[in-house]
Amino acid sequence: MPAINMATALNQALGQMMNTEPRLVILGEDVGQNGGVFRVTAGLWETYGAERVMDTPLAESAIVGSAIGMAIGGLRPVAEIQFMGFLYPALNQIFSHLGRLGQRSRGKFRVPLVVRIPYGGGIRAPEQHADSAEAPLVHTAGIKVVVPSTPYDAKGLLVAAIEDPDPVIFLEPIRLYRLGRAEVPADLYRVRIGPARLARTGSDVSLISWGAMTHLALQTAEAMAGDGVSVEVVDLRSLKPMDEAMIAESVRKTGRAVVVHEAPRTAGLGGEVVSVIQEHAFWWLKAPIRRVAAYDVPYPPYAWEDVYLPTPSRVMRAIRQVLQD
């Protein structure tokens, strides 16, 4: 198996699905001749043409809104939003329609739409190019939200998302696009939407994270192993539905939990994970659960990025704290 990075894995998934699913169309800003600003759609316009790989006008509400229409009308659209910070004009479509159409049509319509969104920070991008707004999406009923943290999961989850009968928001951690390679099967395969991934087993504390923070969690776990602390890492990878069983199982085993996310702390998804633990593993807890998240300030210019986002030292401090409590 060849080792490839996440951007290439996603590109492969799209290319192979374009090949096997004639109803599949791709739309978004700069996805055609330019191959996407992160090159995830590179080469597809050349192979499949402008009718199936559509450069759209600069209008996110119409990108998502028209993709909803296409999906109901019989196509399998994959829409790209260029950066999460530019999703917001389309939130009206997502909040008002995307997750509601199944129920509002009493099941007459399904909306098999994938919205791909590069998200998260850490690459010294200009202002407003580094948001992590997964929480409001997860909060929206009727849609699924996934976020891979490995090239393998990226390809398998994207294939599963495209084949899913319901809308899937597919978050792509920008920082991970080209961070390292991993072996990925050349053929099509699926990673089921829902189950979390046990990224590392341990016995003293459970770190629960997703996206780029999984790498921070693994790095911290490795560093703490040297001090004799055994850290388990759960990579949620599917934020909705969320694998409550694996979260509970891990925390019942370790008795301690730290949730790490790069979105701001207040009303971030970490609060939801804490609730899941409270509901399913309360009697096993040996210490209060801690959250490590970005601070409750707007994402600052990149000179502050390293201290705004969770750092290894903050995660370590949280782990030490739950071990002491």
Next chain:
Amino acid sequence: MAEEWPLYRVIGDGANHPDRVEAEVAKRIYAQMVLLRTFDEKTITLQRQGRVGTFPPSIGQEAAEIGSAAALSKDDWMAPSYRDHGALFMHGVPFHHVVLFAMGKGSSIDGEAFVLPSSIPISSHLPHAVGLAMACRRLGEERVAIAYFGDGGTSEGDFHEALNFAGVFKAPVIFFCQNNGWAISVPVSRQTATPTLVQKSQAYGVHGVRVDGNDALACYQVVAEARERALGDGGPTMIEALTYRIGPHTTADDPTRYRPPESLAPWTGDNDPLVRLAQYLVQRGVMTVEEPPAIWAEARQRVNRAVEEALNSPPVRKEAMFDSVYAEVPDALAAQMEDLAEEEAPDARN
């Protein structure tokens, strides 16, 4: 339809409007355009050296940037987008601030000038300009607001909502659209099925003007006229300035992927906005042929000084990201500041 929207032009072949720009103002515009070109070239170099982050140059658009902003009064409100540092300089923002901004260290604006922070989400600032204009009129102030945006910006809902609002409320606002041919890799022909952008103004009862965006004096005059219209209760104006983005979208972009280098030909050489203005000013007797080299030399000096100042600025205080979020820091946020203080991480990057 394009014929119904003739290009307003002052300089060169096909000039259809008399030159009404005072000699001193015209020279100042030229000097500022040189400064902007020099600044952009310098900043691109700094980006390549890894000393500043991603940067959107405005090379090729200096006439539109500087000519338009030169026609404003310093009290007018400006709502710029990310490529409008030229207009910001012209409106009084010192340019070491723009370097600091490109270094990810600060705000794109200075306390003194009436400018909003450069808008990153396309066209999202157009409604702000409408509101600023409505506020000025309500408060009885002799000021207008101007919003800067691109061809791609006309595709967003906010553009249409803002123009419609401006029309309905007859707001003293100017919508300055630089049609530079491209929205990253997407040509303007993919933004709209209409032959011009300016004709969209008609749908909203907004006065429309199409101007040669590489003719600095024409850009100056159309904004000056739009300003008078706005202050005379004649309502809003949309200006489409036809120009071209000579450089990449940003330093992270590779234009050879989507446009042939030949496409630059009609916009460079004698059609370069700096060359056009210099030749014209010499012809008009406002400037001698000896002057431009001195102007360029001075620009290089000023840019180098500003860059030095920015590069030598102290590292940011890590707590500063909390400072101005709220007028008063809420207790819960203060607790987070304490958490940050416990971090042994070095001060934020510089």
